[in-house]
Amino acid sequence: MSDHKTMTINLVVWRQKNANDTGKFENYTVKGITEHHSFLEMLDVLNEDLIKAGKQPVAFDHDCREGICGMCSQVINGMPHGGQERTTVCQLHMRKFHDGDTIYIEPWRARAFPIVKDLVVDREALDKIIQAGGYTSCHTGGVPDGNAILIPKPAADEAMDAAECIGCGACVAGCPNGAAMLFTGAKVSQFAVLPQGKAEAKTRVTNMVQAMKDCGFGNCTNHYECMAACPKGINVKFIARMNREYLKAQF
């Protein structure tokens, strides 16, 4: 409401009807954007224009719009989530752009993430990795009191650092190998530092790494692009920990 000046933005957006379509870039112009518009609200404006013109709006995944559900997934100007540190697309604001800018928007691109439509991809492969072992096999009920298991604060904090992952897949999209090592490493590490995770540590890491391979994800060659892309700042040290856990599990 305090906005007196607005921006005109040129967009180059990836359009693809479905998984079988080859897809191509389309050019659009959106007007009347303020610095307070979030990136997705800017796309809402575009879509309203398209609908009114009788054209198909751009499909993109989004839900919570507060940076926690992990649904939003766009490569903006070549960077997953747009390159602002620790920020998802939905939390990116137009004040980071300028009047007259041209912005390229693409979906996550990775072998393991087939495109569903436009900017929407299928990330079921990440669920498959978790299903392979991303849990403690405790049954509901029949567990000890929460304070019966003492967990030193540094361990609890480190587990939390790893557990912050929102499963968006930016690490995969950012990786030149399309690897899910940061995603998998974070989950393996969360349980590796906690006493509750020790009992199944070996089978967990073995099975999760196998699932990662089976889903078509690549391997790590230490580019650290994943960490740069991660909207939650998950550290690559968790990949190192996963590698150590994996080696330990082999003997």
Next chain:
Amino acid sequence: MILDGKCPTGPIQQSWDKHRFDLKLVNPANKRKYNVIVVGTGLAGGAAAASLGELGYNVQAFCYQDSPRRAHSIAAQGGINAAKAYPNDGDSIYRLFYDTIKGGDFRAREADVWRLAQVSNNIIDQCVAQGVPFARDYAGYLDNRSFGGAQVSRTFYARGQTGQQLLLGAYSALSRQIKLGTVKMYARREMLDLVVVDGVARGITVRNLVTGELESYAADAVCLATGGYVNVFYLSTNAMGCSVTAKWAAHKKGAYFANPCYTQIHPTCIPQAGDYQSKLTLMSESLRNDGRCWVPKKKEDCGKHPNDVAEEDRDYYLERKYPSFGNLAPRDIASRAAKEQCDDERGVGPGGRGVYLDFATSIKRVGADTIKERYGNLFEMYEKITDENGYKRPMRMYPAPHYSMGGLWVDYNLMSNIPGLFVLGEANFSVHGANRLGASALMQGLADGYFVIPYTIGGYLAGVKPVGTSTDAAEFKQSKEEVNGNVSKLLGINGKKTVSEFMRELGGLMWENCGMARSNESLNINLQKIPALREEFWNNVKVTGTGAEFNQDLENAGRTADFLEFAELMCRDALHREESCGGHFRTEHQYDDGEAMRDDSNFCYAGAWEFKGINNEPELHKEPLKFENVHLAVRSYK
């Protein structure tokens, strides 16, 4: 009709234990013969699907997101309550029970709330076993913080992402069952109809959001855990996909909708910045542990930089009005107080719709580093959205729709009036009465999913023969045809206005006339305008694309169509309830000091509405509320 919640009788302390013993059991070998559908994979649905799978039932779980891990429970920040009494500050199951009944302004069932308080402790144990990284102290013990409406510290938390961590816990348990084959997961499916055969819930019709195909699924019982409906206000803290659609479909098939007028307006959200805005962002209630709410005492100070307003010219209105609870007054009360200051033209920021939440005193007391450790991610989020630094100048806040206490009516077993249809979590009406206390939503979702439904569904299934998963019954085909007809109708209108234009207009009407304050006059305006808007929608909406593809415009159109019907019921309920209680504030019913005036002699009941057709008056059924363990009293936090 007088409804019976079928609550156990006798001393409340033994009520749940006795009831659990009285429930019939399904033996392990027979469990695998039964099929259960769970719709929604948030805390309630995710926990239910996992726990029922563990027990040996065949579960089919559905969510509209691309993965069960994304349900909006994930956005809960502050924490989860439990009566562990670890801090030795006088907490107990009874006190949590009492606080929740009082917090709900005496409009919830005693037995349900007791059970919630009792199982709250099991939830913490369960989550710890799952590897949820709750905050710990240096000795390794679980840490607690305080929340509104309580004078003890009973809230467990994982930084500012408690909901995320608890949901990932439930998701991990669910993933384990998916791997084991007890749960079949269907993501990107939206439930559009409930299938009822011979008066019993037998399945659902869903739209495959990727292919657009309509699919039928059958089971021996259907559990809805589809969350709340405050997106009826258009701008809310809910996720964009949260809707009333699944609940409304069940309602139209006969399930009663209870207390739809009980909506929670959360006091600390980032104020709206412009008309283009798509959602509002909540800042955790936990911030009120260290943040102080104030507005300038003088109108002329409202335009000043907050740091230039002298200490003596600030009105710490919550501390002034509610000295014993101060900044930790419950949500309904804190929200109304914020509105009161802004209505008095002492609000700050754009349009004068904002109050300050100031951390300066706490930063002075404990240091910026400690504040950062406690709420760092929230300050970061605030800065991303507003471009302001909360450590250096007070945050601006304004109330926003956040949660719905109302929902589908259920009995003590969480079963609706349709046999075989169970409703869990925010989707039901059961425990929060007219106002929910902070850190209680997570508690209810997990209580229902982990520790209530696994027992009560057995009690139901033990009495029915398994029917398999065949969808041959005529009702399935009929349901598909109805849904398909609706989809074709939406796509065929080809009018001039977009779906979001309608939703914005409806949201505006609801916020203005059925929001934080309601009156006979304002509600009647809505009861005139909503049917007209609905009529216009069905004649002039423009929906692009086809039904046989991934089509978000169509998804939104369907949700909006349902909100346009539901909104009318919500206003009708608010109009009939001639009293103020919790989140329902009727301007005609207040004390001289502006506090809510309840009418226990006429409205001490849950009001459950029966659908009688669109544009027809629904029928009201009442379930009287009895208070045998808590004395009905004027709710005071002074």
